[in-house]
Amino acid sequence: MKPINVGLLGLGTVGGGTLTVLRRNAGEITRRAGREIKVTMAAVRDLEKARKLAGPELEITTDPMAVVNNTDIDIVVELIGGTSLAKDLVLKAIANGKHVVTANKALLAMHGNEIFQAAQAKGVMVAFEAAVAGGIPIIKALREGLTANRIEWIAGIINGTTNFILTEMRDKGLAFDAVLQQAQELGYAEADPTFDIEGVDAAHKLTIMAAIGFGIPMQFDKAYTEGISKLTKEDIAYAEQLGYRIKLLGITKRTEQGIELRVHPTLIPAKRLIANVEGVMNAVLVKGDAVGATMYYGRGAGAEPTASSVVADLVDVTRMLTSDPENRVPHLAFQPDALSDVPVLAIDEVRTSYYLRLRVFDKPGVLADVTRILADLGISIDAMIQKEPAEGEEQADVILLTHITVEKFINQAIAKIEALSSISGKVTRIRLEELSSN
Amino acid sequence: MKPINVGLLGLGTVGGGTLTVLRRNAGEITRRAGREIKVTMAAVRDLEKARKLAGPELEITTDPMAVVNNTDIDIVVELIGGTSLAKDLVLKAIANGKHVVTANKALLAMHGNEIFQAAQAKGVMVAFEAAVAGGIPIIKALREGLTANRIEWIAGIINGTTNFILTEMRDKGLAFDAVLQQAQELGYAEADPTFDIEGVDAAHKLTIMAAIGFGIPMQFDKAYTEGISKLTKEDIAYAEQLGYRIKLLGITKRTEQGIELRVHPTLIPAKRLIANVEGVMNAVLVKGDAVGATMYYGRGAGAEPTASSVVADLVDVTRMLTSDPENRVPHLAFQPDALSDVPVLAIDEVRTSYYLRLRVFDKPGVLADVTRILADLGISIDAMIQKEPAEGEEQADVILLTHITVEKFINQAIAKIEALSSISGKVTRIRLEELSSN
Numbered sequence: 001m002k003p004i005n006v007g008l009l010g011l012g013t014v015g016g017g018t019l020t021v022l023r024r025n026a027g028e029i030t031r032r033a034g035r036e037i038k039v040t041m042a043a044v045r046d047l048e049k050a051r052k053l054a055g056p057e058l059e060i061t062t063d064p065m066a067v068v069n070n071t072d073i074d075i076v077v078e079l080i081g082g083t084s085l086a087k088d089l090v091l092k093a094i095a096n097g098k099h100v101v102t103a104n105k106a107l108l109a110m111h112g113n114e115i116f117q118a119a120q121a122k123g124v125m126v127a128f129e130a131a132v133a134g135g136i137p138i139i140k141a142l143r144e145g146l147t148a149n150r151i152e153w154i155a156g157i158i159n160g161t162t163n164f165i166l167t168e169m170r171d172k173g174l175a176f177d178a179v180l181q182q183a184q185e186l187g188y189a190e191a192d193p194t195f196d197i198e199g200v201d202a203a204h205k206l207t208i209m210a211a212i213g214f215g216i217p218m219q220f221d222k223a224y225t226e227g228i229s230k231l232t233k234e235d236i237a238y239a240e241q242l243g244y245r246i247k248l249l250g251i252t253k254r255t256e257q258g259i260e261l262r263v264h265p266t267l268i269p270a271k272r273l274i275a276n277v278e279g280v281m282n283a284v285l286v287k288g289d290a291v292g293a294t295m296y297y298g299r300g301a302g303a304e305p306t307a308s309s310v311v312a313d314l315v316d317v318t319r320m321l322t323s324d325p326e327n328r329v330p331h332l333a334f335q336p337d338a339l340s341d342v343p344v345l346a347i348d349e350v351r352t353s354y355y356l357r358l359r360v361f362d363k364p365g366v367l368a369d370v371t372r373i374l375a376d377l378g379i380s381i382d383a384m385i386q387k388e389p390a391e392g393e394e395q396a397d398v399i400l401l402t403h404i405t406v407e408k409f410i411n412q413a414i415a416k417i418e419a420l421s422s423i424s425g426k427v428t429r430i431r432l433e434e435l436s437s438n
Numbered sequence: 439m440k441p442i443n444v445g446l447l448g449l450g451t452v453g454g455g456t457l458t459v460l461r462r463n464a465g466e467i468t469r470r471a472g473r474e475i476k477v478t479m480a481a482v483r484d485l486e487k488a489r490k491l492a493g494p495e496l497e498i499t500t501d502p503m504a505v506v507n508n509t510d511i512d513i514v515v516e517l518i519g520g521t522s523l524a525k526d527l528v529l530k531a532i533a534n535g536k537h538v539v540t541a542n543k544a545l546l547a548m549h550g551n552e553i554f555q556a557a558q559a560k561g562v563m564v565a566f567e568a569a570v571a572g573g574i575p576i577i578k579a580l581r582e583g584l585t586a587n588r589i590e591w592i593a594g595i596i597n598g599t600t601n602f603i604l605t606e607m608r609d610k611g612l613a614f615d616a617v618l619q620q621a622q623e624l625g626y627a628e629a630d631p632t633f634d635i636e637g638v639d640a641a642h643k644l645t646i647m648a649a650i651g652f653g654i655p656m657q658f659d660k661a662y663t664e665g666i667s668k669l670t671k672e673d674i675a676y677a678e679q680l681g682y683r684i685k686l687l688g689i690t691k692r693t694e695q696g697i698e699l700r701v702h703p704t705l706i707p708a709k710r711l712i713a714n715v716e717g718v719m720n721a722v723l724v725k726g727d728a729v730g731a732t733m734y735y736g737r738g739a740g741a742e743p744t745a746s747s748v749v750a751d752l753v754d755v756t757r758m759l760t761s762d763p764e765n766r767v768p769h770l771a772f773q774p775d776a777l778s779d780v781p782v783l784a785i786d787e788v789r790t791s792y793y794l795r796l797r798v799f800d801k802p803g804v805l806a807d808v809t810r811i812l813a814d815l816g817i818s819i820d821a822m823i824q825k826e827p828a829e830g831e832e833q834a835d836v837i838l839l840t841h842i843t844v845e846k847f848i849n850q851a852i853a854k855i856e857a858l859s860s861i862s863g864k865v866t867r868i869r870l871e872e873l874s875s876n
Contacts, residue, residue, distance in 0.1 A: 021586050021728045031653060032585045099764075116769040125764050129583070135729035137583025143771040144582075145567070145575025147470045148459050148749030155873055214780070215469060215772030222782035235795060235866060238837050242821055244793075244870065251871065258781040260788050267793050267839075267870040273714060273735060274873065285873060290459045291573035291746035293875035294736030297711060298729060308729035311586030320763045326537075326563050328758070331554040333581040334653030342652070343696040344660035350698050355682075355705050357673060383680055399676045401705075428673060432682065432705040433689065435593055435712065435723060437731035 003036035004318045007067035009089055010079035011044045014103055014130070016053055017303030018077065018310045029311065031338035032330070033318040037311075043067045043080075068093045075317055077310060078102040087111050094118045094126070099321075101313040103130035103306055105204035109220040112208070125320065127313035132205040133158050133282045135305030136298040137312065142212045142286065149288025151213040153253035158205045160280035160300045161189045161196040162228050162248040166265075167278045170236050170245070176229060188280055198227035199248060199263040206250030209284070210261050214254055219261070226264035239267050245275040348408040353382065356400045356410075357428040358417065362389050366422035367398070373416045374402070377409045395424050401432060441474035442756045445505035447527055448517035449482045452541055452568070454491055455741030456515065456748045467749065469776035470768070471756040475749075481505045481518075506531045513755050515748060516540040525549050532556045532564070537759075539751040541568035541744055543642035547658040550646070563758065565751035570643040571596050571720045573743030574736040575750065580650045580724065587726025589651040591691035596643045598718035598738045599627045599634035600666050600686040604703075605716045608674050608683070614667060626718055636665035637686060637701040644688030647722070648699050652692055657699070664702035677705050683713040786846040791820065794838045794848075795866035796855060800827050804860035805836065811854045812840070815847045833862050839870060 006022075008015050019039055022029065030036050043064035044050035050060050061067065068076055068089050076093040078100060080086055086107050091114075093100050100119070102108070108115065108131055119126040129139045133156065142151075157163050161183060168179040180197065183189035195201045203223040211218050228248050239246050244267040253260040268275045273295060277283040282300030287293050299305035319328045330336060360366045367386070374381060382401040389396040402410065414427045444460075446453050457477055460467065468474050481502035482488035488498050499505065506514055506527050514531040516538060518524055524545050529552075531538050538557070540546070546553065546569055557564040567577045571594065580589075595601050599621060606617040618635065621627035633639045641661040649656050666686050677684050682705040691698040706713045711733060715721040720738030725731050737743035757766045768774060798804045805824070812819060820839040827834040840848065852865045 017728075025586060025588050025727070028588055028653070029586065112769070116774070119769070120765065120774055123762065123764050126769060135726075136732055137579050140578060140583050141575050143767055144754060145578045145750055146746065147753040147771065148463060148467065148746045150463050150466055155871065212771045215466070215770060215776065215778050216780060216782075217770075217777055219782050224785040224788075231868075232866075234835070235793070235868060238795065238823065238835070239793065239868075241823065242793075242837070242839060246868065249871065254780075255783070255789065257787060258783040261782050262785060262788060265868050267868055268873050272873050273711060276711060276714060287875065288573075288746065289463070290455075290742040290749070292737050292743060293873075294574055294734070296732070296734060298732035304728040305730060308584065308586045308726065311728070312583055315585040316582065320766070324561065325758045325763050325766070326561050327558065328763070329581055331550070331557070331564060332653060332655075333585065333650045336554070336558055338653065339655055340653050342654060342692075344648075344654075344657050344699050345693070345696040347662040347700060349695060350662075350700060351693065355673070355677065355680075357676065385676065385679065397672070397676070399680070401680060428670075430669075430673060430677075430684065430703050430705055433593065433687065435706050435710050435731075437725065 001035050001322070003038040004074050004321065005038055005040045005072050006075045006077060006314060007070060007073040008039055008042040008077050008079065009064045009067055011042045011050050011053060012079065013303045014306045014310065015042065015079045017307030019054060021304055021307045021311050029315060031334045033315045034322045034335050035318050037314050037318055041067050041070055041073060064089050065092065068096060068098070073098060074321070075099045075101060075314060078104055083107050083110050090115055091118055094122050094124055097122060097124060099125045099317045101127045101310055101317065103310060105131040105201070105208060109204040109207040109218055112218040125317050127316055129313050130306050130309035132208050133284055134298070134300040134302065135308040136282060136284065136296045136300065137309065138209070138284045138296050139212065141296055142209060146286060146288050146291060149290045151254070152287040152289060153251065154209050154213050154284065154286050155249050155251045156206070156209065156284035157247055157274065157277050157282050158250050158284065158300060159196055159202040159248060160282060161193065163277065164188045164280045166228060166246060166248065169233050170240065173233055175233055176231060197229050199225040202248060202250045202263045206252055206261065206263055210252035210259060213252065214259055216259060222261055224262040224264070228265050231265055243270050244268060245270050247275065350407045351404055352407070353404050353432040354402045354410050355430040355432050356402070358398045359395045359424040360398050361394055361422050361424060362396055363422055369420050369422065370417055373413050377413050379405045379409055379413060439473050439760070441476040442513060442759065443476055443478045443511050444513045444515060444752060445508060445511040446477055446480040446515050446517060447502045447505055449480045449488050449491060450517065451741045452744045452748065453480065453517045455745035457492060459742055459745045459749050467753060469772045471753045472760045472773050473756055475752050475756055479505050479508055479511060502527050503530065506534060506536070511536060512759070513537045513539060513752060516542055521545050521548050528553055529556055532560050532562055535560060535562060537563045537755045539565045539748055539755065541748060543569040543639070543646060547642040547645040547656055550656040563755050565754055567751050568744050568747035570646050571722055572736070572738040572740065573746040574720060574722065574734045574738065575747065576647070576722045576734050577650065579734055580647060584724060584726050584729060587728045589692065590725040590727060591689065592647050592651050592722065592724050593687050593689045594644070594647065594722035595685055595712065595715050595720050596688050596722065596738060597634055597640040597686060598720060599631065601715065602626045602718045604666060604684060604686065607671055608678065611671055613671055614669060635667050637663040640686060640688045640701045644690055644699065644701055648690035648697060651690065652697055654697060660699055662700040662702070666703050669703050681708050682706060683708050685713065788845045789842055790845070791842050791870040792840045792848050793868040793870050794840070796836045797833045797862040798836050799832055799860050799862060800834055801860055804858070807858050807860065808855055811851050815851050817843045817847060817851060
């Protein structure tokens with residue numbers, strides 16, 4: 001089957017990320033989509049820079065209309081941002097019968113009604129998972145995962161720049177201006193950060209989520225928008241004393257009077273999971289009448305997280321163009337003839353860290369024996385607690401955390417430790433996982 | 439257009455919830471699906487009980503094969519559980535050309551390969567969002583939302599019973615047996631809790647997620663399963679001292695040697711978001727190479743949360759049967775001709791709580807004046823902090839949290855408070871949201 005040909009408008013952060021992800025994971029993506037997805041053309045501002053990034057197999061142009069008008073292209077990915085040229089390009093792509101994938105929240109919040117109407121009339125898809133909360137598949141959750149529910153409200157941390165600033169202000173007791181400068185140096189805030197810090201970017205995303213959640217047209221002009229630039233570290237500290245964190249939330253709520261649509265700094269109880277979403281991370285909390293509250297958490301920006309959503313949309317469109325409707329999404333995500341026979345490991349071969357608790361008789365040399373046994377098996381110790389024996393007892397607990405090892409080695413070590421005369425009874429062994437996102 | 443006819447196999451907790459949700463949200467569901475979804479028949483064990491629950495417009499039978507063989511039924515929803523009769527019914531429904539929705543994790547983990555092959559051959563859908571993590575749309579996220587990624591690992595709290603028990607053991611310092619009994623009294627644990635507490639239920643769900651994440655066949659027999667019944671409160675306390683929480687995790691990981699597939703109690707750093715998922719709540723953390731870590735959180739069991747996923751699958755099948763492929767999912771989730779014109783409220787009309795910070799001159803009666811102003815506008819106070827003036831200053835901070843009111847009233851109050859001679863400067867106002875899931 002011939003590949004799906006993709007034309008990129010823009011080869012900056014997200015465009016570059018999209019190219020990288022499509023190339024690195026080409027095998028898995030094809031196994032999932034049922035067909036190769038290939039970027040064949042890109043419109044850029046700087047030809048030379050783009051050539052270096054894209055390599056020779058890609059047609060590069062400075063004329064975005066040339067991509068939109070190229071009859072070989074099946075899907076146009078709009079990543080140039082803004083609301084004027086981007087709008088013309090998207091509408092022209094639709095008119096040309098091409099499917100569109102876009103990450104452009106401003107465009108959709110302001111012109112989505114017109115764009116969707118055009119797409120509907122022409123019978124093409126306009127997919128926009130990347131427009132809200134970067135790599136988090138929140139559009140799919142709202143549009144498909146929660147369709148049973150009357151949505152009551154949506155509340156989201158949907159701007160990483162401001163969440164980073166608020167996290168730093170709280171952690172370090174710093175003022176807004178100082179943290180903003182730091183965020184700019186780290187690349188988490190733009191040179192002109194207005195759209196982020198004044199809540200405009202969040203309001204674009206919130207407008208889109210409200211439309212999907214409540215089945216209303218896009219109404220960005222009705223959104224209330226208040227940013228974080230006037231927040232003081234004193235208010236953050238007082239909120240903390242009262243048991244609250246301050247987050248920039250986008251909130252949309254159905255009430256008897258109408259729909260609330262508002263972005264502003266908000267005190268939320270510190271014990272809520274979403275209050276503990278820190279740094280540049282995003283999270284969206286959705287309250288449905290049947291499911292209750294569900295939350296979706298992940299990276300809301302950045303090259304590859306955003307590309308993750310762009311490519312997911314490309315796979316969605318490709319599946320629609322490739323398979324019969326009832327086989328559009330394979331049961332196990334991968335095409336049935338493309339499953340892998342990679343083996344499932346026996347538990348003995350698993351690699352992880354361990355918590356060990358030993359009951360030891362309080363006599364000299366026992367820890368030396370234990371640590372020797374572990375060292376001989378190549379197991380290193382990350383942390384240890386040694387308790388005093390309780391009153392009237394001769395034994396005490398020793399707790400060890402190990403670094404990563406193979407389970408069979410820890411089992412050998414435990415057998416040897418249990419055989420020591422200074423050890424009482426069985427060793428308690430519980431596995432430990434760091435679950436680091438790096 | 440004629441409705442989609444649904445036949446339910448089982449009208450217990452989830453079946454009843456499915457009926458309730460479909461009826462209560464019929465309007466919104468039809469606006470999303472493009473077509474009415476109607477339960478026309480149900481197979482039950484107790485005819486009389488079922489009749490009371492279902493009302494007269496439903497055909498009730500004790501013979502599940504009668505549902506599967508009914509030529510008027512488009513989608514069969516299998517909710518009877520188990521792996522023998524359920525398997526026969528599902529395969530027969532497929533053979534009859536019916537689409538199937540199931541919440542049966544054991545069935546899929548053990549016989550999914552055969553069932554999916556049959557469905558594939560027959561050109562029908564077998565949808566199973568409700569089989570993993572109840573109301574959380576994790577199957578959709580893994581199968582469609584994260585298709586750009588090479589999945590590196592998945593770690594989930596995917597059994598509410600055991601998470602409730604572990605949460606109570608830690609919070610209250612209780613032993614396993616005591617909490618299990620309490621969980622049974624609350625209905626969070628079954629009379630025979632073996633499947634839950636020994637990790638079998640979690641292993642079923644993990645098997646399904648591993649297959650989707652890595653594109654491997656279902657291999658439940660290779661899963662390692664260890665429950666929580668041997669965990670002691672001492673180990674939970676020691677873990678806490680070391681900065682960890684103990685959770686029953688389902689973990690599946692891709693390594694160079696093969697796939698790890700294991701359910702067991704696990705220490706995880708207390709600072710991770712997933713370590714703070716408490717009580718009966720579920721959460722799944724997925725690490726993809728492009729997106730990084732994303733997390734999905736919500737209720738993993740219960741009548742309506744599970745029904746939320748069952749109905750989402752019904753909408754998925756209905757959309758496939760109803761719309762052209764490129765219009766399968768409407769851009770704004772609701773059909774374009776079914777958008778609502780409910781108004782967006784002006785910010786003045788928004789109802790929320792407020793944090794107010796006032797700089798007050800340290801003189802008698804000032805708080806009486808402030809509280810009088812608030813009371814006159816019907817605004818009640820939830821909490822207050824009054825600070826002493828800093829050394830050498832005449833003013834001090836007073837912080838008030840209000841109960842819910844309308845924004846225009848708080849603005850009127852602020853104007854009056856700022857006019858008091860005992861108040862210095864502007865009042866700081868920050869909105870407050872409880873974000874409660876109730």
